[in-house]
Amino acid sequence: MFGKNQNMETGDSGVDTIVGPSVSVEGNFKGDGNIIIEGEVRGSLKTKGYLKASEGSVIVANVVAADAEIAGQLSGNIKVKNTLDVKATAVIQGDIEAAVINVAGGAIINGNLKMKSETGEKSNNQEEGENK
Template sequence: MFAEKKIKQSPISEFNVVGKNTTIIGDIMAEGDFRIEGFVEGNVKTNGKIVIGESGCVKGKVECAEADIAGVFSGEFYASNLLTLKTSAKITGDVVIFKLAVEPGAEFNATCIMKGGVKALKNEQSKQEKTA
């Protein structure tokens, strides 16, 4: 007669900051967003956004939904959506992303694989072949 109400929980909106004079050596995992202004050596994994500020430096492996980089990154970088490189960014290593935005002046010395773009192109080509 009385139905139980299911309470929907909203996703946790955390915001984590690694300060300018902070050094972290090790792995970091969280659900929320990160802003890194200090130095991180290790793996950083989140379902949110990562911002590496101008004074920030990350060496290791990063996995996130999207990112803005204005500082230094070296290692493996995986973003399931958008990676934005600001003018002061310096990137080296391997990058796997869905979308890439690079401002003039950014240094991007990495191997880059863009996921998703190839599939869309193949689908468009097959549609055009069918209509021709």
């Protein structure tokens, strides 16, 4: 209930939106700032800021962000303007487009990788399979 003294650990500085584990968002979600996802998002997800999808998060959506860190499940394509960090617990079913991609050992990616740089476009259209 509201009014109880709880330590929710949500004081993340610079975070505008937190999709916690007790909610599910359905539709075309658009944000200007930084977003943390710990719950569920279905539809599409766009932000001009940083996106962090924690372990336990479920995203069934096409995602667009300036920078992103994925540690949960993502079913859909992801387009990141700058850097995408794929953590060891991530499971991505979809195509990835980013300027820089860091993939941790243990992450699962099934989809195409496309990387863009200022000098041109590097394309790697091979299916990655499990990266263990």
